[in-house]
Amino acid sequence: MLEIRDLIVKYKTSKGSVSAVDRISLEIDKGTIFGLVGESGSGKTTLGLSILRILSPNASIESGDILVSGTNITKLKEREMRNWRGKKIAMVFQGAMSSLNPLMTVEEQVAEPLIIHENMERSLANRKARDNLANVGLGENILKRYPHELSGGMKQRVVIAMAIIGHPELLIADEPTTALDVVTQHRIMKLFKALRDEYGITIIMISHDLPIVAEVANSMAIMYGGKISEVGNAREVVTKSKHPYTQGLIKSIPNPKSSEVIRGIPGEPVSLVNPSPGCRFYDRCSFRRDICKTYDYNPAVLDGQHKVYCNLYEVGKQ
Amino acid sequence: MIEASDVKKYYPVKNTLFSRTGRYVKALDGVSLSIDKGVIHSLVGETGSGKSTFGRIVMALTSPTAGIVKIDGVDLFSLKKKDLKSMRKRIQIIFQDPYSSLNPKLKIRASITEPLKLNHIEYDEKKIAAVVESVGLKPAEDYLDRFPGELSGGQRQRTAIARAFAISPELIVADEPVSMVDVSIRADFLNLLKETNRKENLTVLLITHDLFVASYISDRISVLYLGKIVEESDKNGIVGHPLHPYTQALLDSIPVLGEGEREVNIKGEIPNPIDIPPGCRFHPRCPFVMDKCRQVEPEFREIETGHFVSCHLY
Numbered sequence A: 001m002l003e004i005r006d007l008i009v010k011y012k013t014s015k016g017s018v019s020a021v022d023r024i025s026l027e028i029d030k031g032t033i034f035g036l037v038g039e040s041g042s043g044k045t046t047l048g049l050s051i052l053r054i055l056s057p058n059a060s061i062e063s064g065d066i067l068v069s070g071t072n073i074t075k076l077k078e079r080e081m082r083n084w085r086g087k088k089i090a091m092v093f094q095g096a097m098s099s100l101n102p103l104m105t106v107e108e109q110v111a112e113p114l115i116i117h118e119n120m121e122r123s124l125a126n127r128k129a130r131d132n133l134a135n136v137g138l139g140e141n142i143l144k145r146y147p148h149e150l151s152g153g154m155k156q157r158v159v160i161a162m163a164i165i166g167h168p169e170l171l172i173a174d175e176p177t178t179a180l181d182v183v184t185q186h187r188i189m190k191l192f193k194a195l196r197d198e199y200g201i202t203i204i205m206i207s208h209d210l211p212i213v214a215e216v217a218n219s220m221a222i223m224y225g226g227k228i229s230e231v232g233n234a235r236e237v238v239t240k241s242k243h244p245y246t247q248g249l250i251k252s253i254p255n256p257k258s259s260e261v262i263r264g265i266p267g268e269p270v271s272l273v274n275p276s277p278g279c280r281f282y283d284r285c286s287f288r289r290d291i292c293k294t295y296d297y298n299p300a301v302l303d304g305q306h307k308v309y310c311n312l313y314e315v316g317k318q
Numbered sequence B: 001m002i003e004a005s006d007v008k009k010y011y012p013v014k015n016t017l018f019s020r021t022g023r024y025v026k027a028l029d030g031v032s033l034s035i036d037k038g039v040i041h042s043l044v045g046e047t048g049s050g051k052s053t054f055g056r057i058v059m060a061l062t063s064p065t066a067g068i069v070k071i072d073g074v075d076l077f078s079l080k081k082k083d084l085k086s087m088r089k090r091i092q093i094i095f096q097d098p099y100s101s102l103n104p105k106l107k108i109r110a111s112i113t114e115p116l117k118l119n120h121i122e123y124d125e126k127k128i129a130a131v132v133e134s135v136g137l138k139p140a141e142d143y144l145d146r147f148p149g150e151l152s153g154g155q156r157q158r159t160a161i162a163r164a165f166a167i168s169p170e171l172i173v174a175d176e177p178v179s180m181v182d183v184s185i186r187a188d189f190l191n192l193l194k195e196t197n198r199k200e201n202l203t204v205l206l207i208t209h210d211l212f213v214a215s216y217i218s219d220r221i222s223v224l225y226l227g228k229i230v231e232e233s234d235k236n237g238i239v240g241h242p243l244h245p246y247t248q249a250l251l252d253s254i255p256v257l258g259e260g261e262r263e264v265n266i267k268g269e270i271p272n273p274i275d276i277p278p279g280c281r282f283h284p285r286c287p288f289v290m291d292k293c294r295q296v297e298p299e300f301r302e303i304e305t306g307h308f309v310s311c312h313l314y
Helices: A044-052 A106-118 A122-135 A152-164 A182-199 A210-216 A234-239 A244-251 A311-316 B051-058 B081-088 B108-118 B125-134 B153-165 B183-200 B211-217 B235-240 B245-253 B291-295
Strands: A002-013 A016-028 A033-037 A059-068 A089-092 A170-174 A202-207 A219-224 A227-233 A300-303 A306-308 B002-014 B020-035 B040-044 B066-071 B091-094 B171-175 B203-208 B220-225 B228-234 B301-304 B307-309
Touching: A002 A044, A016 A044, A016 A059, A016 A227, A033 A044, A033 A182, A033 A210, A044 A059, A044 A089, A044 A170, A044 A202, A089 A152, A106 A122, A106 A152, A122 A152, A152 A170, A152 A182, A182 A202, A182 A210, A182 B245, A202 A210, A210 A234, A219 A234, A219 A244, A227 A234, A227 A244, A234 A244, A244 B183, B002 B051, B020 B040, B020 B051, B020 B220, B020 B228, B040 B051, B040 B183, B040 B211, B051 B171, B051 B203, B091 B153, B108 B125, B108 B153, B125 B153, B153 B183, B183 B203, B183 B211, B203 B211, B211 B220, B211 B235, B211 B245, B220 B235, B220 B245, B228 B235, B228 B245
Parallel strands: A033 A202, A033 A219, A089 A170, A170 A202, B040 B203, B040 B220, B091 B171, B171 B203
Antiparallel strands: A002 A016, A002 A059, A219 A227, A227 A306, A300 A306, B002 B020, B002 B066, B220 B228, B228 B307, B301 B307
């Protein structure tokens, strides 16, 4: 469904060029949920924005291919790309639930793009809006309500309804559970699973929350410093993690069933302004070797789909 | 150290600009809580439970509609301005957002020394360096002359903590201190709070929506629902043996790494605190609701030693 090959995305800043996405390759199967997990500054959002080609003006795709259902969208003209956005590929942006128009009812809000972009009649657009809101679990009683009358979970559902109204094949959701309560988080995740299972939508879930993603995703990539450190079946990545960064993340998450002391990862996230060659995690890694400083590593295939980008596993490299 | 009894905070609902409707948002609807010195006590609840309002009342940032808050036996809201000021020397707050709780135009040094100056506490360069290094910003000289904008999120949160620790408070109110911080840094913060608690006998009121975070560092946990505490116990009681259906649902909602899918037994969403349901306030969402629950508000009773719950099931 989605294949990314050697993608490089750079931002031009006053301090120099920032490699937010640095030679990333990925494959995502149709009808699956793919988790993209990383901390702030890891490049996960930039990767998501690249797939829709809506990067900010100072950023650009330097090289690499993004194939969506066989079409290389990096080669499409901007005019052609517009037919993809919202239709084949849609996105739920981070914090979108707080950018709903406070002066419009839910129904008007969801129907508006259909009226403006598709010249649809209001009555038909309203009906489509109602159907879509029903698909995300919202009843007719909320149609005439304004955003301030909705809970966070309801607003997030409205935003998801707006994203899927064009029947996209691929939905990118950026931090869809951040700022929601735990009970609501669980329900939003169930909704994403239903969208996958009932409508066959392929979903990329971008999040900093490893346990939440691990629970719903079929496969998952851990990102650090603009690169993927580990990718594979979601359950395997968390139960048989290989990369020192993934292992560090797991050790920093409290689990009430264990009395183990949690530990942070020493040091600060790497700066991506003119980064040095070698492993991005070098400065914070407790298993680092001299070779990690310079060696531009390749993935070591561990077990089928499970790949780790780390010199410790060089032996298993194919 | 803190003793709150039957604390209420009602906000009047305004219809138009000046007319009142006679209705109230009941943010806190009778909260009693006592925290002993040197204890880490967590107040856990969803958005709209009233947990932050309680924190603000303990900090005397807002006054309660009814009820009494005593700190070491002194009624916080009968204090004169001057006495309140000296009380404030003993309490510090850490806010949720390290991006907006530091003045972007002040260097780190000035952010740290400001509370010392305001409270007329003497300090020297050595003391400031020690405070900054105690939160892991080492060496201090690398950080003191920088602006918040030049620091990462984790470093900013540490600066906010250093600022709170600078006047050596006896009580820290931490309102969602880690929810905006990356996970790899979150653990260090929790460990630092725990360490300071053990070393300096610091009392901590931790306000969070995350029961896992609460269980990691707390001695005691209270679960707040629609302005009232529905369950309270030591951490093993809450996490290992939750009694209230709401606490059970909160626990079930959080995924445990590597474990499969869970069913969460709770209906609907937290109601508007203007219309608090009659009887047990949780009954519209409760999977075990009985007739009695719709009419009679359950008492907050001790079911096991030190384990309190308000629920008709027990």
